[in-house]
Amino acid sequence: MATTLPILTPDLQAPPPAPDQARKAGRLIDSHGRCIQDVRLSITDRCNFRCIYCMEPGDRFLPKMELLSLDEYIRLVGILLELGIRTLRITGGEPTLYPDLDALINHVGQLDLDDIAMTTNGSNLDLRRLEQWRSAGLRRMTFSLDTLREERMKSITRSTSTVQDVLGAIRLAREAGYPRPKVNAVIIRGINDDEIVDFAKLARNEDLDIRFIEFMPLDSGRAWNRDHVVDANEMLLNIEQQFTLKAENGDNPHSTSMNWTFADGSPGRIGMIAPVSRPFCGACNRLRITAEGRIRPCLFSHEEWDIRSLLRSGSTNKAIANAIVDMAWTKQAGHGIGHSDFVQPERTMSAIGG
Numbered sequence: 001m002a003t004t005l006p007i008l009t010p011d012l013q014a015p016p017p018a019p020d021q022a023r024k025a026g027r028l029i030d031s032h033g034r035c036i037q038d039v040r041l042s043i044t045d046r047c048n049f050r051c052i053y054c055m056e057p058g059d060r061f062l063p064k065m066e067l068l069s070l071d072e073y074i075r076l077v078g079i080l081l082e083l084g085i086r087t088l089r090i091t092g093g094e095p096t097l098y099p100d101l102d103a104l105i106n107h108v109g110q111l112d113l114d115d116i117a118m119t120t121n122g123s124n125l126d127l128r129r130l131e132q133w134r135s136a137g138l139r140r141m142t143f144s145l146d147t148l149r150e151e152r153m154k155s156i157t158r159s160t161s162t163v164q165d166v167l168g169a170i171r172l173a174r175e176a177g178y179p180r181p182k183v184n185a186v187i188i189r190g191i192n193d194d195e196i197v198d199f200a201k202l203a204r205n206e207d208l209d210i211r212f213i214e215f216m217p218l219d220s221g222r223a224w225n226r227d228h229v230v231d232a233n234e235m236l237l238n239i240e241q242q243f244t245l246k247a248e249n250g251d252n253p254h255s256t257s258m259n260w261t262f263a264d265g266s267p268g269r270i271g272m273i274a275p276v277s278r279p280f281c282g283a284c285n286r287l288r289i290t291a292e293g294r295i296r297p298c299l300f301s302h303e304e305w306d307i308r309s310l311l312r313s314g315s316t317n318k319a320i321a322n323a324i325v326d327m328a329w330t331k332q333a334g335h336g337i338g339h340s341d342f343v344q345p346e347r348t349m350s351a352i353g354g
């Protein structure tokens with residue numbers, strides 16, 4: 001019986017060419033004057049969790065041949081570096097499930113980048129791997145943890161991983177020499193909004209950088225609605241009933257989070273990532289690349305551009321660089337979540353790379 005091979009998703013149209021000055025500059029500039037220097041690279045669409053705000057249990061993954069290979073990632077990052085990229089975040093899906101992760105870090109760690117970070121659910125780490133990546137050039141680790149209660153952990157992540165597993169992985173990251181780890185906590189009304197102060201206490205007790213994230217309309221279950229969002233203001237008020245916070249100035253202007261320390265000098269830091277209530281699009285310098293080689297100028301883009309077909313069709317690095325310049329030029333001014341005509345993108349967070 002004939003075997004049916006999975007069909008590669010069809011190539012997308014190319015973007016319109018960017019103006020000559022953008023191509024001549026050889027830099028990633030968008031039509032709103034923003035200079036793109038940060039790339040979020042998704043290295044897999046696979047995940048061992050099914051977080052309720054991200055994936056559904058029945059979600060299917062792409063066939064392996066659709067995903068970029070290690071050599072394709074390496075080539076692409078080299079081209080991006082030439083185009084002025086300074087920082088790289090490795091993400092997914094769950095990046096620690098990517099079989100060539102060690103080789104990828106060994107490679108990108110040698111490049112002239114200002115920062116290389118990884119976001120992980122912390123379920124698949126050990127000290128040896130963490131140390132190896134650190135010496136290869138990985139600079140920072142961000143962990144995702146949305147609850148400190150074991151029962152809730154099961155129902156939020158729909159995995160067998162425990163809160164203690166993730167806290168253990170965070171301690172290992174410290175032991176391996178990473179600076180103060182960041183912890184992302186997506187807060188959803190009626191799910192975990194009663195743990196905001198507990199997370200603030202964790203930040204103090206464990207000297208962590210806890211970043212509260214507003215729930216975004218990127219869930220595969222499409223359950224998002226405005227009522228589920230606990231906005232940054234409400235979260236701050238909640239914390240300030242217990243602790244006095246001191247706003248941090250002088251942060252990276254492109255940072256996604258607004259940050260605070262504790263006024264009493266306790267260790268730890270609080271961050272708010274508030275794309276819904278306080279969009280930070282004006283200072284956004286990011287570009288996202290999906291695991292199958294699509295370039296997304298914005299998390300909420302409805303347009304995405306295919307770079308994989310160029311990588312696989314004998315195009316020169318110069319031609320690919322020009323295509324990426326064109327793609328970057330199309331970056332939209334803002335995500336428009338608050339607008340009445342906002343439409344949730346087809347892709348979910350796990351298929352984009354958060």
Ligand code: SAM
Pocket residue numbers: 047053054091092093094095119120121142143144184185186213214215216217218219349350353354
């Ligand atoms: N699997 C890794 C992890 O969970 O850390 C990396 C990929 S995950 C897509 C990256 C980040 O996106 C996580 O911190 C996760 O909490 C966040 N995220 C996923 N879906 C989200 C949503 N609908 N709203 C806000 N943040 C979301």
Ligand code: SF4
Pocket residue numbers: 047048049050051054055092093094121144349350
């Ligand atoms: Fe997996 Fe991360 Fe999405 Fe959770 S947030 S389902 S760990 S990709």
